Amino acid sequence: MAERFVALGDSFTEGVGDWDERFPNGVRGWADRVAKQLGKADPATEYANLALRSRVLDDVIEHQVEAAVALEPTLVSFFAGGNDILQIRIDLDDVLARYEKAVARLAGTGARILLFTSYDLRLSPLLEPLRLRNNQFNRRVREVALAHDALLVDHWAMRAYAHPRMWEPDRLHMSRHGHRYLAAAVLRTLQVDHTITLRDLGSIPDRSWREALADELDWWNGWVLPALGRRWRNLPEGHALTPKWPDPVLPAGGLKRRAGSPG
Template sequence: MPNLQETLDLTAYVALGDSFTEGLNDPAADGAFAGWADRLAVLLAADRPPGGFRYANLAVRGRLLDQIVAEQVPQVRRIRPDLVTFCAGGNDILRPGSDPDEVAGRFEAAVAELADSAGTVLICTGFDTRGVPLLKHLRGKIATYNGHLRAIADRHGCQVADLWSLRAVQDRRAWSEDRLHLSPEGHQRVALLAARSLGLRTEQDPEAPWPSVPELSPAEQRRENLQWARGFLLPWVGRRLRGESSGDHVEAKRPELLPL
């Protein structure tokens, strides 16, 4: 496989999205969050001279698709980077009564705009939620949305990081305690998948086997589920009922295209 810089010659990358791309629950040394997009930027910059690769991350937790389109997509028209990653619509799909066909239509309109403003656009499918409490009931909606995303990528010449097929994230260690956001190792696995989706050779394998650990007993699983419901599920439901978002009063962590 050729080196990425030989095929795409990337020097500027902008990440768009919600908490997934902001990097929640992957703490960085500076006290902020890192996440898969930051980790991808590091991989892309590895063969560049100092200051030769620039990166912006406009993602903000809790953002719905229309908010991302209104707040973040116009910045891509201004910056015109070589690469944009656009992962959006997941928060819309999680909402009761949402229609994945309708969400996909709005997603495609944004992709068409991004394709005119960036050299390469990479999109991500949704995760397979078969093992996630409550979210496993949304598996059909997510699969339908993913089918649309793959077709949109074909029509607009986008690259795809297929998270649905990433078996490594079916391990509970890929997820943080809230079971909605990735752990640091989960973010690393996604970064490696994204890099390979762009054609970059990586020494690490996103599907590398996890170290063997004992399975939880049924009693331990029930205890963990109860702690999760108390600590994360109920507060999440409460915010929804109050019309609040985890992203209220939060700004993008890296709003300008700066050297990495």
């Protein structure tokens, strides 16, 4: 039976940060890159990606989980909950209980399940409580992976992501380098050979305290405050977008070519 890979989640899986206007929604991302390599290994491999940026866990559960089940996947990637962690007030235990219920539903299909921890992003000293939430979230993800015999990509433990070039200026989304590295990690977890090349990003540059302070102010003014404004107006980024690949496609035929074809 040919592989049918279905990817679920938010911006992490949609591909935000790996910008490429040749792909739907203007992004490529690690999941598209994984699908391409799976297609090379077996041209009959099919791929769907239902992920959309800014979606919280309940959005993913409501609009993606049952849609994925209906596609009868053999492999499902699931990353959701990161946007919940960023909320001002949440009941994290309740979020994690709903997360596990969603994983159980997907595991019930008989598909292999691929889960991810969330990277230990050190956004700002003022946002240190978010790291504590993130650590709690990751502990539970590891437990859920064990309970449901899921494959786990431990993003939290990947030291390469300490390099700033692995991230977009917003500090939340992986850059193209980050997506390429994660695609390679996923394929390694799946035990699939690949042709992805990873660049040496060089050493992490030293910064003076003045440069660090200037970067911090730019980040708050350029990313944090606009994001808070969107939340206040209840207009999440990408609210009008639709999934990139809602129906299974053959990545062996070329995703760029398919995205550019009419119909």
